[in-house]
Amino acid sequence: MDAFINDLIAYSPQIMAGLKNTVLLMVIMSVTGLIGGVAVFYLTLSRANAVRTWVERYISFFIGTPLLVHLFLMYYGLPQLGVHLSAFTVCIIGFTLNVSAYNARYLMTAYHGLDKTELEAAQAQGFTPPEIFRLIILPQVIRLSVPSLTNQVIQNLKDTSVAFLIQYPDFFAQVQEIASTNFQFFKAYMTAGLVYLVLVSIIVLAARRLEKRLILPGFQT
Amino acid sequence: MALAKGAGYTILVTIASVCAGLAIGLLMAVLSRLQWKPLSLFLAAYLYVFRSIPVLVLLFIVFFGLPSMGIRIPPFTAMVLTLGLISGAYLAEIFRGAMSAVDRDEILAAEAMGMSRMQSFLYIILPQMFRMSIPGMINEFTSILKYTPFAYTVGIPEIMKEAMSLAALTLRGVEIYLAVGIIYFAIYKLFVMLFMVFEKKFRVPGLAHE
Amino acid sequence: MALLEVKNLVKKFDDKDVLKGINVELSEGQSKVVMGGSGCGKSTMLRCLNLLIQPTSGEIIFKGEDITRPGVDVRKLRQDIGFVFQHFALYRHLTVQDNVTLGLRKLKKMSANDATEKALYELERVDMVEHRHKYPAQLSGGQKQRVAIVRALAMDPAVLFLDEPTSALDPQMTREVVTVINKLFLDNITMLCVTHDPFLAKYISDSIVFLDKGVVVAEDIAERLFYDHPDPRVRHFFLSVIDHR
Numbered sequence: 001m002d003a004f005i006n007d008l009i010a011y012s013p014q015i016m017a018g019l020k021n022t023v024l025l026m027v028i029m030s031v032t033g034l035i036g037g038v039a040v041f042y043l044t045l046s047r048a049n050a051v052r053t054w055v056e057r058y059i060s061f062f063i064g065t066p067l068l069v070h071l072f073l074m075y076y077g078l079p080q081l082g083v084h085l086s087a088f089t090v091c092i093i094g095f096t097l098n099v100s101a102y103n104a105r106y107l108m109t110a111y112h113g114l115d116k117t118e119l120e121a122a123q124a125q126g127f128t129p130p131e132i133f134r135l136i137i138l139p140q141v142i143r144l145s146v147p148s149l150t151n152q153v154i155q156n157l158k159d160t161s162v163a164f165l166i167q168y169p170d171f172f173a174q175v176q177e178i179a180s181t182n183f184q185f186f187k188a189y190m191t192a193g194l195v196y197l198v199l200v201s202i203i204v205l206a207a208r209r210l211e212k213r214l215i216l217p218g219f220q221t
Numbered sequence: 222m223a224l225a226k227g228a229g230y231t232i233l234v235t236i237a238s239v240c241a242g243l244a245i246g247l248l249m250a251v252l253s254r255l256q257w258k259p260l261s262l263f264l265a266a267y268l269y270v271f272r273s274i275p276v277l278v279l280l281f282i283v284f285f286g287l288p289s290m291g292i293r294i295p296p297f298t299a300m301v302l303t304l305g306l307i308s309g310a311y312l313a314e315i316f317r318g319a320m321s322a323v324d325r326d327e328i329l330a331a332e333a334m335g336m337s338r339m340q341s342f343l344y345i346i347l348p349q350m351f352r353m354s355i356p357g358m359i360n361e362f363t364s365i366l367k368y369t370p371f372a373y374t375v376g377i378p379e380i381m382k383e384a385m386s387l388a389a390l391t392l393r394g395v396e397i398y399l400a401v402g403i404i405y406f407a408i409y410k411l412f413v414m415l416f417m418v419f420e421k422k423f424r425v426p427g428l429a430h431e
Numbered sequence: 432m433a434l435l436e437v438k439n440l441v442k443k444f445d446d447k448d449v450l451k452g453i454n455v456e457l458s459e460g461q462s463k464v465v466m467g468g469s470g471c472g473k474s475t476m477l478r479c480l481n482l483l484i485q486p487t488s489g490e491i492i493f494k495g496e497d498i499t500r501p502g503v504d505v506r507k508l509r510q511d512i513g514f515v516f517q518h519f520a521l522y523r524h525l526t527v528q529d530n531v532t533l534g535l536r537k538l539k540k541m542s543a544n545d546a547t548e549k550a551l552y553e554l555e556r557v558d559m560v561e562h563r564h565k566y567p568a569q570l571s572g573g574q575k576q577r578v579a580i581v582r583a584l585a586m587d588p589a590v591l592f593l594d595e596p597t598s599a600l601d602p603q604m605t606r607e608v609v610t611v612i613n614k615l616f617l618d619n620i621t622m623l624c625v626t627h628d629p630f631l632a633k634y635i636s637d638s639i640v641f642l643d644k645g646v647v648v649a650e651d652i653a654e655r656l657f658y659d660h661p662d663p664r665v666r667h668f669f670l671s672v673i674d675h676r
Contacts, residue, residue, distance in 0.1 A: 061402075061406055063363065064363065064405065064406045064409035064410065064413075065367070065402045065405040065406050065409070066366075066367040066368070066369070066370045066381075066405055067367065068370040068371070068381065069370065069381070069398055069401050069402045069405060070402070072381075072384075072385075072394075072398050072401075073394070073395065073398035073399065073401075073402065076385075076388060076394045076398070077388070077394030077395040077397070077398045077399075078394075078395065079394075080392060080393065080394050080395055081395060154273075158273075158274070158275035158276070159275070160275075161275040161276075161277045161278055162277060165277075165374070172275075172277065172278060179285070183289070184289065185281075185285045185286045185288070185289050186282065186286035186287065186289045186290050187286075188286075189278060189281045189282040189285065189286045190282060190286065192278050192281075193274045193278050193279065193282060196273060196274055196275055196278060197269075197270065197273045197274065200272075200273035201273070324520065324523065326516055326518050326519075326520035327520050327521070327522055327523065329483065329516070329520065330514065330516055330520035330521075330522075330579075331522075332483060332509070333481060333483055333509055333512075333514035333516075334509060334510065334514070334534045334538065334582075334583075334586070335505075335506040335507065335508070335509035335510035335511075335534070335538055335586075336506070336534075336537070336538065337506060340537060340538075344522075344533060344537060345522055345524075348524045349522075349523060349524045352524060425523065425524050425566050425568075426566045426568045426569050427523055427566055427567060427568020427569070428523050428524055428566075428568075
């Protein structure tokens with residue numbers, strides 16, 4: 001055990017750098033995924049049938065196919081067409097497309113539960129559709145989806161571990177490195193698991209505080 | 222062709238993992254009903270740990286880690302165990318929620334009729350729980366399917382592994398990975414359709430599950 | 432000898448005395464109604480009698496045996512006591528017919544055919560045969576309660592307990608259900624019914640037990656209990672629930 005801890009300390013700069021990359025990836029895709037999710041959700045409310053159909057197809061495709069395939073397609077496939085993207089760029093694009101699809105789904109579910117007479121009231125008052133979306137729909141739908149959206153953030157954190165399969169030097173990639181030099185696979189991976197557990201706990205605690213701040217009377221989810 | 226063979230493995234891993242997940246989830250959900258303190262602590266810990274740990278990390282612990290502790294697990298078992306443990310944690314939550322949605326009066330009525338706890342569980346709680354869990358089960362199944370590509374990292378010749386060697390051989394990555402995406406989507410649609418057929422067959426008016 | 436004899440029944444929840452020594456008797460073929468204001472303990476009493484709630488002390492003698500003693504087969508006992516709930520408690524995942532046959536098949540071990548035959552016969556009595564393939568969600572409240580009554584009766588219990596069977600229903604449906612229970616009353620089905628509805632009580636009882644704060648304060652036929660009863664607690668209650676026009 002001592003030897004292993006010594007290794008951990010020796011490699012700590014590398015591990016910290018990996019951890020930084022992991023957290024960075026998670027934060028960026030959580031933000032882009034939320035923005036993307038809202039945008040996709042907005043399109044699902046479109047009056048044009050064609051738009052709705054294609055958006056629904058987009059969501060369904062990204063929910064129904066593995067993230068890894070999208071990452072591999074971009075990272076290992078695109079160079080064949082002369083497009084070379086860095087692992088980081090591939091991750092951001094791939095994750096954003098994926099997370100947006102999921103977040104849009106959650107927002108749609110919340111939307112279905114909304115009291116539609118409120119929307120009629122807003123219309124009757126003379127609000128334009130974009131105003132109704134921004135002022136009436138979005139604030140409610142986001143609040144109702146907070147548990148799902150924060151769960152997605154946790155999912156995002158866990159999914160960053162996939163990034164090392166396309167050579168992105170995230171936390172798990174560094175743990176791999178160490179394990180393959182000292183052959184302490186079990187201890188290394190258990191440590192990794194523990195670190196993810198701690199990170200998830202931090203997100204859970206933050207999410208609880210957020211939920212408390214966002215709560216309105218009558219908005220029990 | 223190689224992709225088709227890989228798809229067979231993918232489906233096999235998915236079905237085995239779904240079964241493992243359902244078994245573990247159901248067991249956990251049932252145990253949580255016993256309301257025995259040490260057991261509920263254990264269950265809470267189980268749910269927390271296995272919902273926090275990434276699939277890939279757990280897979281590496283099981284497949285690459287355990288051998289250094291003297292426990293050797295074949296690739297297929299390792300994959301199914303990993304996905305089963307994780308999806309079991311999620312399914313346990315889904316089942317628990319569905320069980321608590323069963324009307325308490327109905328359980329009381331079963332008791333008043335002279336049913337044992339086992340009988341009321343079997344005839345009243347379980348059938349309602351399954352129906353109400355269908356959307357959650359579809360989600361979990363989808364997650365499992367989408368995590369099966371990780372199987373290539375432990376050497377199972379599923380779609381992804383076949384695709385990688387094919388891509389290395391032909392240098393036609395775009396076409397191959399697009400085809401892979403389409404195959405996964407087809408499998409996904411197929412399973413969802415199967416679920417829907419089941420759901421329709423067992424649908425009961427008034428037992429909403431949305 | 433009485434079918435059911437309750438002696439000095441006491442039930443305490445924590446430190447609260449809900450039942451303070453109840454004495455009631457019910458003979459075969461007799462129908463009694465238990466009345467009283469909310470919180471008088473009438474529903475608790477009914478649940479004690481089939482041991483859905485464990486009484487604190489007292490004796491409950493059913494068919495000559497004290498069922499509060501240890502070693503009593505509670506499930507056998509409950510199969511012999513039909514129970515109808517205020518909110519119907521039909522099994523939502525089963526059709527009307529399956530709600531009735533479930534107990535017959537799984538508890539009485541009847542064959543599917545026999546159980547169905549029995550269910551249809553019983554459903555006929557309450558005019559629900561044509562709805563037998565519907566699910567509870569597709570029925571009105573009155574229809575649900577009629578099915579619930581049949582579900583209990585199909586087990587051929589020695590006695591039928593009814594806990595506020597009309598309280599969750601509107602007047603029209605209440606009439607529907609009262610008619611059904613009245614029919615059972617005329618058929619001499621042994622019943623014990625808890626209610627605060629004098630209309631129901633009058634049409635389905637040989638006598639009425641009046642409960643107040645966990646004790647029996649009066650027992651009499653409806654006419655003598657409802658109007659100008661000497662006990663002020665009884666008089667007060669019926670003044671408030673009966674429309675004197």
